Amino acid sequence: MPRPGKNSYSDQKPPYSYISLTAMAIQSSSEKMLPLSDIYKFIMDRFPYYRENTQRWQNSLRHNLSFNDCFIKIPRRPDQPGKGSFWALHPDCGDMFENGSFLRRRKRFKLLRVEHSPCKSTPVLHSYHSHPHTQHSLHQSHHHSGKLGMGHPEYLGTMGRLSHFQSYTLSGGQSGSFKHPFAIESLIGRDYKGVMASGLPIASVMHHLGYPVPAQLGGMVNSVWPHVGMLSESVPVSSDYPPFSVAMKGLYHHPGTQSMPAVPVPIKPTPTLGTVPSLTGMTQGVTQICPRTASLMERDGTPLTEEKSASLHPALLQS
């Protein structure tokens, strides 16, 4: 192992999984979503290692995007020409790297799904006309099992039978009464007034998708998430890895509630990273879209009406 130092990692494989890297890229964007090509670009810009063998790692990355439920696909609007969709992080995947390792997740983020059909489709961020409060996760229990898309009749059918506004649940023994720390009711319950589940700058996404953004929402987002956009700033931390300044963890972290090392600790022995404090909580507090609001966003670009806006959770709109 080369001695950690200036540029010593420049062409070494970064100690981050593709999921981490993708999450970084998405997080780095002001809109919290990126097309595939921009994810590639982000990774190649910051990690010279990935400027080679592009076919190999890009294939892997695409596989990860499709396979992992923590990534959701956001279709382009008709007036947004371009290839492919936007990719964002799932509303409830902010806790994947709880142990601080960005090489291996503490637990895999999985949606709960009914397993019947081998077909799979990535959850797409648009309404499928289910009850707006019933967007839900269905269990999926096997690594390579089939999945049902949100648009699948069985998926919807199951959703329809679910109780009113249950939070997303994580599989792996945490379903049931488990409340994800970034679930909206958890946040509201802890007096995170105005903070969305995991904090996606929803006004930003809504704006991006071409929906009118309620002034209260925009203002709330700006005031609650002053760090939004920080990622694009270049804060010199290490010459080995570029910084990703997301201060989200700090917003949620309370002493004694979670243990998160100040510096990410790769499970696999890797050279000392030096100090990469800005990585702390990068994927922990990944900013997400509120499922409730996601369901309001129609695939066909139907404007978000005032009624729809008003039906957003009151906690999100109160000034």
Place this chain on the structure above:
DNA sequence: TACTGTTTAGCGTTCT
């Protein structure tokens, strides 16, 4: 045609 997205498969590593 190149890119994007999905799926399957196999293997290695790490965790429980």
Place this chain on the structure above:
DNA sequence: AGAACGCTAAACAGTA
């Protein structure tokens, strides 16, 4: 030991 996770390869379909 088995499960879970991560990486890679590859085939294939859809699309700009």
